[in-house]
Amino acid sequence: MVLQEKILLKDTVDDLKVKLVKVDAGQMLKARLAAMGLLPGVEFRVINNNHPGPLVIDLKGARIALGRGMAGKIFVKTSDHLKI
């Protein structure tokens, strides 16, 4: 499995499978995301990132919408070989 360079979640394209590397935000936001299962190491798929506003991801079968501002604080790595 070859992981590419880390990029911001907001710069991903639809249908991309990614792995969360790091959340670069305050404690509160990090904890909130963690409670929803968005922790470093988790794998998910980008569903809709062609909207000027928030984007939608598929996290273990649930559809989660994330504000664009927040997506600019989440670093992910992409790979086609992730098994999601």
Place this chain on the structure above:
Amino acid sequence: MINGGKISVALAGNPNCGKTTIFNILTGLHQHVGNYPGVTVEKKQGVCKYKNYEMEITDLPGTYSLTAYSMEEVVTRNFIIEEKPDVVVDVIDASNLERNLYLAVQMMELNVPLVLAFNMSDIAKQRGLVFDLQKLSQLMNVKIVPTVGNKNEGITDLLETIIQTSNEPAKNLSSLIKYGSEIDSEIEKLQQKFSELRDNRWLVLKLLEQDSAVLKDIHNEEIIIAVLESVLRLKNIFGEEPEIIIADRRYGFISGACQESVENTIETRHSNSDMIDSVVINKFWGLPIFFALMYVVFDLTFRIGHWPMVGLEMFFGWLGSLVSGFWPAGTESVLKSLIVDGIISGVGGVVVFLPNILLLFAAIAILEDSGYMARAAFVTDRFMHKIGLHGKSFIPMLIGFGCSVPAIMACRILENRRNKITTILIMPLMSCGARLTIYALLIPAFFAEKWRGPVMWLIYFIGIALAVIAAKILRVTLLKGETIPYVMELPPYRMPTFKSIGLHMWERGWMYLQKAGTTILLISIILWGASNFPRMEKSNLENVSDTQIQSAALKHSVIGRVGTFIEPVIKPIGFDYKIATALIGALAAKEVFVAQMSIVYAVTEHEDVSVLQEKLRNDYTPLQGFCVMLFCLISAPCLATTIITRTETGAWKWAILQFAGLTVLAYIITLVVYQVGMLFM
């Protein structure tokens, strides 16, 4: 085993897990809604009688976790710790298992007698998930009951399990999850050092998670320092906050348990919902669809609501004249006036909102239950975020153009407290339907045909612009706080059920009548008194027409006197005592302004509105007319709005702030407009 008795049950679960449906099945109409003391989080309780048991059921707010980052989570946690319910039922959305179990795991660490209701297992099955519930139950050491809320399945099993659990001693599950040697050894160290932490592993975990609410209650400096040292050590080891590591370990435990007990037989999931979403939250279609749906909601609420409203108005008018008939024609009676003009029209004034409220909440129930509400927030998030509000705030604000009362009630759909209070406070700036009657009187009176449209547009626009500015200002001053991070689940689309819509309407309608209705009635009676007392001596009133008597009587009353008294204050904004008198009367309801102006100008009911407009044109300039509209738009909301603000925010201070703040703002803006306008006249 004890037979019969009282059991207190708390229902917990993630948002959208179907918790409310289960609550409704269990309690039916035996439920009441209130607020948790001091916060604006809704508290729903109800009673369920089963066999010989009486279960007092509390529907806790939907949460993802038990941290201290939101009011809902703190409320849920405190309820469980302080009220110690006999049984906690955690409703799990089976189709979304891992994240839902995250809350369950935290409940277990709290050592509460827990039952998991495995809800929506039918949808999960459709999606190809096969569960080995026995295995999962063993792994997590907790009872699991499969339910399908909207089909009434599994409810008897759930009730039996609740009874069984309430009769068993609580299991100690606090060390269910192993957090790894580093964290576990820190927990042990702290527990050995401080006796008050010894039996409370949950508390120690919360301390390591740097939970602000728990830390606040620790007054022993040594503990705080020792905890900080532990946190720093863990941070050094992991390069990450301990709470993230703890969350990670919890998810690790859950995902391990799921791997052994859940099998996924089909790959594609959510396909129908995703298909609908590809249109509904599409970057081109999303907003047009949203606006179209909002138009439908608005139209349904006010156009269809118009007919029952007219019917109710006619009914109360008829009732008034029927009761008046008991007194001989031409006689004056204070009692008659009290009953007809005070009580009957007061009750009418309360009930008249009911059709709007019922229809609006039916529409909101459909939007929420179907799953669209989350999408509405999605498509409006970008714009609303800029003014510091949540996408969902858009819905009540739109309703505000019809009437502020149901609009403020609709703010219940907003979860974040600051966001909710901000939206409520700015609501009166959305020019409501009652104010339209004022514009309809004044605009044709002062403006030529071609200017009427633009003036009307300008008034509405000023309201919206002020609302946006006020929201922005409130969010950086009084209601300051981190902008609400937008993370939200988009639940799969579902067909709403009639039962749930009906219950929703019943609940809101009843709450309105009970909570706000009584106060609104009381205040309208007080205002009736103020505009009728003190009464004039009959002997002074010969050789004048009835309408002139009415006009003189109003000037003689408390309202008229106050109006005259404050004239010097309102002179700089271009108003006189007549306008002031009408404005004070309009506190009961904005449309009363027109009726009061007719009385002040002694225009009879039989005369056309153009007679009044003619008289107004003679007395005032268009600038004054515009200033009156401006003032009506911004100033003190009607009392029904003030009361509903009080009940929905849970505190008089917000209602008073709204009332006073808007009135001061109205005064300043009208003053500037009038004085600057005068320079050009």
